[in-house]
């Protein structure tokens with residue numbers, strides 16, 4: 001069995017979420033914060049040895065006030081994020097325990113995970129060194145400029161990357177060392193650049209990234225149909241509190 005460290009980026013600005021009360025990782029979803037739903041998917045796994053949630057500087061004080069006691073119970077570590085998602089991952093990567101041979105990066109904004117998808121991408125990464133969940137592109141894609149279509153882009157062989165994205169620790173370290181501040185909207189892009197092949201594991205459109213308020217409504221419905229993770233003795237720290245208001 002691999003020893004997996006999970007990095008959960010939750011330090012974004014949630015600009016597209018347009019909620020004056022909450023950033024999306026902290027928004028209430030079926031009675032608890034989005035990030036807690038996401039963390040739960042990993043916390044009871046025997047192969048997960050470390051969970052690091054990445055929080056923006058501006059949110060750290062409130063986050064610790066609200067969740068500090070539960071973080072200790074759950075063994076979730078906290079790390080300060082950076083300006084870009086890749087900066088946040090890079091900061092957390094420096095805290096990954098050396099005995100973790102795999103590192104899984106999973107958006108805190110993707111709470112709708114099923115164990116079978118995690119199992120599949122972890123297994124593929126253990127075998128191949130790098131693997132990500134993704135779904136085949138099913139829409140017709142248009143390139144647009146000034147509100148007009150300039151090109152219809154073939155969707156042939158196009159997949160939508162998701163997370164978890166899972167890598168041998170040394171490959172991900174190497175990729176981030178070589179990054180030199182380059183922008184990257186996912187971690188696989190940096191591992192590809194470092195010359196390592198990344199295996200695609202077909203996931204599900206249900207593994208939704210919460211980006212807008214409508215996505216939150218969708219996530220609530222999806223959670224109803226996903227198998228629930230078992231989490232004995234977990235106190236719900238989000239007891240309708242208004243800490244993010």
Ligand SMILES: Nc1ccn([C@@H]2O[C@H](COP(=O)(O)OP(=O)(O)OP(=O)(O)O)[C@@H](O)[C@H]2O)c(=O)n1
Nearest residue numbers: 009010011012013014015016083084085108109
């Ligand atoms: N500097 C950043 C930017 C993003 N993220 C995290 O990376 C995940 C995916 O990013 P995205 O969905 O783009 O979140 P935001 O950047 O917050 O969204 P927006 O672009 O609407 O501001 C989210 O869990 C987000 O919190 C992060 O940890 N640090």
Ligand SMILES: C[C@](O)(CO)[C@H](O)COP(=O)(O)O
Nearest residue numbers: 085107161162163185186209
């Ligand atoms: C990592 C990711 O979820 C894969 O689809 C996506 O790239 C995150 O992009 P965002 O702009 O940071 O949401």
